[in-house]
Amino acid sequence: MRNNKRPIALALAGLLILSLQGISTTAFAETSDSVANNTKPPLQITNQTGLKVAIQVNYADTVPNGISKQVLAAKNLYDQYTALGMKPGKDYEIVMVFRGDGAQFLLTDEAYDQKVKQPHPKGNPNLAILDALNKGGVKMEECAVAMKLKGYTPHDILPYSRIVTSGIGAMVDLEKSGYLSITP
Template identity: 30%
Template sequence: MPGKPLALVFASILFISSAAGADDPGHDGQRGDEPCPVGLVSGMDLNTEFGPGADAITRCLERRHKVRFLVQINRFCRDNVPDAQCAVGYGLRNLEKAIEDYEITHGMVAGRDYEIVAIAHDGGGKLMIKDEVKSYLPTGGNRFEGQIRALMAKGVKFYLCQNATRALIAAGLLTQGNVTNEIIPGTEFVTSAVTALADFQALGFRYVQP
């Protein structure tokens, strides 16, 4: 009978789709699918923190799986002050806040539900120099090394532009032939920040300027 094989085909498709959904680690009801907020960033519920009805007018993230987040860090300091006087590294606190929102508020997990890539270039390249190396320079040390290491431990991947690295070598901030020993462990290279930003976006990463 012609109708029966067709029905079997549709049934098979539905079965395969259901099985694939069950095996998808991003959609099993336990990975970022809980009602938002999953946790409380400040320890207070939204109405207590922001006023009556705040929970009803708060928009939570719709997409909580396979999120790919890309930033460029092109300055050493958030503020326009000499490096030695810098109190806040450029973009780092925003990355910390993004992770808090993903993990605490939305119950997402790094590597499973989201990825963050940071590309350091221009003045931001100095953030990737070890404090013990930079402390000997006239610009002072890198007090943000610990913050960057902590972000790496949370899954953020930092890439240093090789064009920016060449400029740092020319400026005497890094040593030709020894750069890999002078930058923070875990840092990787891209050949060019500009082309890497385009490449990561082509791979599905969403660009955000911190």
């Protein structure tokens, strides 16, 4: 009985050794690739036409100078597309939907000073970036629900902003229309 088990045990031990050799080689190969990847140049955006992006701006988080982190993220995407020679309306479309606490970033300088409680420099510190994005073809929408909750009027928001009934509803509509929804 003892002799019958020995060939099976040897066969199992051999299979175990072979499988361990394969695992260690695979693990080494993955480690080698990941080390090499961090020395390669950054990957570029490969899809450069037909892009539709809806950026949700819904937080009041800012960098120390009062500029919205989400507005900066939108600017970074726009700058990347521009650097690649991509054309707004032809190669890509960007729509920014301001809702919730992010609604404050579409306020005029005067309204920003009157209605925003967090410390900030005089006027809306996001204005220069938003003006440049608007001139570059980026569309901006302001949530009417947030406006009502925060006491904003149409006169309080930037003139190139479009008021939408609901920011969340606008995000759903944009997504159903083929826009990729992002909340940076």
